[in-house]
Amino acid sequence: MPRISYYPVETLQDPEMRGYLEHAARYGTPRPESQAVRAHVPAVLRSFSRNWQLSFREGVMDHAIKELCRLYVSKSVECDYCGQQRSVPAREQGVGEPDVDELLEFESSDRYDERQKAALAYASALVWAPHEANDALWARLRSHFSDDQILELGYFVGLTFGQQRWIPTLDIGHREVLDRTRAGLAPDAAHA
Amino acid sequence: MPEPRIIGPDGPADALRARLPELYGAYAETRATVLEDGIVDRALKDLCARYLAEDEELMDFEGSDCFDERERAALRWTHAIAWSTDDADDELWDQLHAHFEEAELVELGYFVAFTLGQQHWMATLGLGPDGRPRS
Numbered sequence: 001m002p003r004i005s006y007y008p009v010e011t012l013q014d015p016e017m018r019g020y021l022e023h024a025a026r027y028g029t030p031r032p033e034s035q036a037v038r039a040h041v042p043a044v045l046r047s048f049s050r051n052w053q054l055s056f057r058e059g060v061m062d063h064a065i066k067e068l069c070r071l072y073v074s075k076s077v078e079c080d081y082c083g084q085q086r087s088v089p090a091r092e093q094g095v096g097e098p099d100v101d102e103l104l105e106f107e108s109s110d111r112y113d114e115r116q117k118a119a120l121a122y123a124s125a126l127v128w129a130p131h132e133a134n135d136a137l138w139a140r141l142r143s144h145f146s147d148d149q150i151l152e153l154g155y156f157v158g159l160t161f162g163q164q165r166w167i168p169t170l171d172i173g174h175r176e177v178l179d180r181t182r183a184g185l186a187p188d189a190a191h192a
Numbered sequence: 193m194p195e196p197r198i199i200g201p202d203g204p205a206d207a208l209r210a211r212l213p214e215l216y217g218a219y220a221e222t223r224a225t226v227l228e229d230g231i232v233d234r235a236l237k238d239l240c241a242r243y244l245a246e247d248e249e250l251m252d253f254e255g256s257d258c259f260d261e262r263e264r265a266a267l268r269w270t271h272a273i274a275w276s277t278d279d280a281d282d283e284l285w286d287q288l289h290a291h292f293e294e295a296e297l298v299e300l301g302y303f304v305a306f307t308l309g310q311q312h313w314m315a316t317l318g319l320g321p322d323g324r325p326r327s
Contacts, residue, residue, distance in 0.1 A: 003285050004294050004301075040298040043225040048302070050218040059215070122316070130315035131326075148211055154313045155215060162309030165273045166301050169280035 002172045007039035009177060017042055020049045021178060028184010029056075029070075029087045032177040034167055048163070055156040057089070061149045064093040065116055069123040069153065070160050072103045076127055079164035081172055084189035097187065115144045122150070123157045205314050205323030222306065232292075232300050239263060240270040240300070241307050245321035262291040270304050 009032070012018045017039060024032040030052070038045040056066055067090035074083030087095070102109040106120045118140045125133045141150050174189050182190035209216040228234065243250045253259050253267050265287040272279040288297055311321045320326045 003280070004297050037298060038302065040295040041226075041231070041302070043230060044298055044302045047218070047222040047226050047306075051215070051222065054212075054215045054218050060212070126312050126316050130312045133316035151208055152212055152215065154316055155209070155212070155219075158309030158313030159306070160309070161312060162305035162307070165277065165308060166305035168277040169269070169272055169301070 003170050006036035006177050009036050025178040029085050033172045036177040059152045061152045064090045064095050065119045072123050082164050084186045118144045126157050230299050232296050243270050265291050273304050
């Protein structure tokens with residue numbers, strides 16, 4: 001049982017708010033349950049959805065790298081609800097389950113290229129030791145990314161990190177709201 | 193004093209956000225409608241933000257008589273979100289539901305989560321919780 005009830009999303013009248021839930025049901029990341037909690041406060045649902053759209057789905061940084069960072073955060077902070085979701089566009093861009101499996105050992109893995117590793121190192125620093133993001137890390141980032149890409153990546157990782165700390169306190173689960181498709185679910189969650 | 197890693201026209205965090213105009217628009221709206229306004233009183237949100245920033249006056253809130261039960265419940269949830277999600281147990285949720293409506297809980301939880309993420313991001317940029325260079 002969720003700690004905060006799911007808003008009865010079928011009763012949403014505002015086309016914009018309904019659109020956010022419809023998108024979640026069709027494509028996932030985010031799936032509808034977390035959006036149904038946010039829907040209690042339209043300003044919150046709008047804030048998250050707009051920030052997510054602009055920093056994750058769109059933007060100047062490669063979406064697939066942002067998806068790897070999102071899943072690194074999921075594994076790192078143990079947000080199972082988020083970790084059981086997969087971005088459909090990132091999957092189409094080549095992010096597969098083996099890429100997810102080795103995220104916590106990304107530095108020693110040969111599955112990731114140096115660009116991906118630099119982004120993941122930044123995500124790790126942001127989550128665990130943000131004050132220790134040192135010159136070496138910044139030099140590493142700047143050898144692969146523009147300042148605007150780094151800013152967007154940091155803003156996005158901060159956004160998903162915060163949400164992935166909040167969501168585990170809510171005890172929400174998959175396929176509890178608008179369960180029409182398995183879109184955006186990891187294989188294990190989709191077949192559960 | 194560490195130098196900010198990327199310098200915007202005015203130095204602080206907003207100048208950096210403004211380099212990504214559309215995203216800055218979403219942030220500015222969030223600040224106007226959720227961070228600085230909304231259904232939960234601003235003073236309580238500020239208290240939670242200061243706790244996230246590890247303000248020394250607040251870290252021992254459990255042992256202080258300066259806070260009422262509503263503030264304590266909010267600070268306990270803030271602590272759980274930032275450092276110990278397992279602390280969000282039945283007892284804490286009973287306290288939260290005793291003092292807040294569900295919509296207030298959504299706004300407060302989102303505020304804490306969003307602020308936590310922004311504070312961590314700004315710290316990587318050499319900025320403090322107020323968006324100014326760390327002293």
